[in-house]
Amino acid sequence: MRTSDLLRAAAANTVRSKLRTTLTALALVVGAFTLTLTTALGAGVTDYVTRQVDSLGAQDVLVITAAPPTAAAGGDPVAYDPETSTPAAASANPLGGGSAALTDARLEQLEGIDGLAVVEPVTTAALDYVGVGAARYLVSIDPTSSIGRADLLAGAQLERDAAELQLVLPVGYVQALGLGDPAAAVGTVVDLGLTDVLGQPREVRARLVGLTNPSLLGGGAGANAALADELATVQAAGVDAPARYAAATARFDPDDAGALAAVKEEVAGLGMTAQTVEDQLGLLTTVISGITGVLSAFAVVALVAAAFGIVNTLLMSVQERTREIGLMKALGMSNGRVFGLFSLEAGFIGLLGGVVGVLAAVAVGTALSAALSAGPLADLGGLDVLLFRPGTAVAIVVLIMGVALLAGTLPARRAARQTPISALRYE
Structure with missing residues (x-):
């Protein structure tokens, strides 16, 4: 029997008992459907x-912060060391910038690390409001x-080296501030309110240069270096206090993974933490x-159940076709x-x-994704909740066929x- 004849015979035998084949394939459909989604x-x-x-365009930037004063392993408190411990400041203190701050001495330590370049402090200020009128x-x-x-x-985009005080805001502020549409809002001068360290209300005026899409990565405003420095200066109110920074940024070579790992280890040895943008998103992706x-585990369970169904179906088929098998062998089939x-x-x-499971998943998933994009996730422009790729669909079909072939071995x-x-004597 030629291979083409064998394929035709196998296809015909598969649909010989339509109900049994359909019921057996349904478990595979469930597995393929779930795995595809x-x-x-x-x-x-x-x-x-x-x-x-x-x-973000910041793939070569490390964000470095001081390690917070957490307890050591086992829950024991960490002893204070005036040489290495960073000041613990209340988050409400704009000069502290959080639970732990960087100092000029720490920045000098970072500048001495091989693999780091352009180490710069990040100045911050706690704003009260943004307003127009x-x-x-x-x-x-x-x-x-x-x-x-x-x-x-x-x-x-913000001009990092510009002397002008520039601000970008999430697009949701346009309607709230009565700025019309996003295009018309660009160029508006807005008021940024804050309270200085002496408790006095202050305002800084900045020009709105851009509006950002809603994002999973946060919805805060953005300020260029000039505006950030101005806000920090105004909030300090001329108080002569030691410089404290919430974080620092440094450039590194993104193509050298080994060097990056060594840099992170050395930074950690100095009592600080260094993270890339991908590191900061690690929790989300995890x-x-x-x-x-x-x-996917549910899909695997369905596939295992389907495998047993295939074994049962084909064993019954072998038993029912015993005489047919004997006749084929008697005619010379190997x-x-x-x-x-x-x-x-x-x-x-x-x-x-x-095939049925994948096609059903694509049909249902496409409709579901469209409904979510037009409804609850409408603010996240460009998000396709369910992204179907042809290569993945083909791989799933091949996987299902592999499971079926393995189950049919016995x-x-x-x-x-x-x-x-x-076989010919079988009754």
Whole structure:
């Protein structure tokens, strides 16, 4: 029997008992459906996060902060060392910048690390509001906004070295502040209210140069270096206090992973932490991976159940067709051809279940993704919750077929071992 004849015979035998084949394939459909949706979910969120990171344009920047005064291993308190311990400041203190701050001495230590370049402190200020006229709304400044690129909806990027005080705001502030549409809002001069260290209300005026899309990475405002410095100066109110910085930024070679690891280790040895943008997003990607992993586990359970169903279906088929097998062998069909025939039948069941499951997942997922994008996730422009890739779909179908072929090995082997005489005598 030629290979083409074997394929035709396997296809015909697969649909010989339509109900049994359909019920067996349904478990594969469930597995393929679930696996397709989970991989699409992971691909969609990962693609969105990747594009958000790329838009920041800060892949060669490390954000360095002082390690917070946490307890040591076992819960024991950490002893104070005047040489290494950083000041612990209340987060409300604008000069402290958080639970632990960097000092000029720490910045000098960072400058001495091989692999780090352009070490610069990040100045911060605690804002009370952003306003235009009588309209005032709470706002916070992203302390690292001056080193990256914003995901702009309208306007232009912040000019890092510009003397002009420049600000970018999330697009949601446009309507709240009564600025019309995003394009018209660009160029507006806004008031930034803050309270200085003496408790007096102060205002700084800045020009709105851009409006950003909503993002998973946060919705804070962005200030260029000139505005950040001005806000910090105004908030200090001329008080002669030691310089304290919430963080520092440094450039590194993003193509040298080994050097980056060594730099992080050396920074940690100095009592500080260094993170890239990808590091800061690690928790988000870990959560997404965990969710997709759990959902994929359900798909694996369905595939295991389907494998047993295929074994049962083909064993019944072998038993029902014992005399047919004996006749084929008596006419000269080899054991290998018989084994191949039943294995191909299992493969066809896998192909049927895989294709139907993938197509159903794409249909349902596309509709669901469109509904989410137009509804609850409408503010996250460019987010495809479920991203279906042709290569992934083909890989899932091949995987399902592989599971089916593996499950069909036992029944095919049993059919191949039948002897013509005993098979023809079978009643």
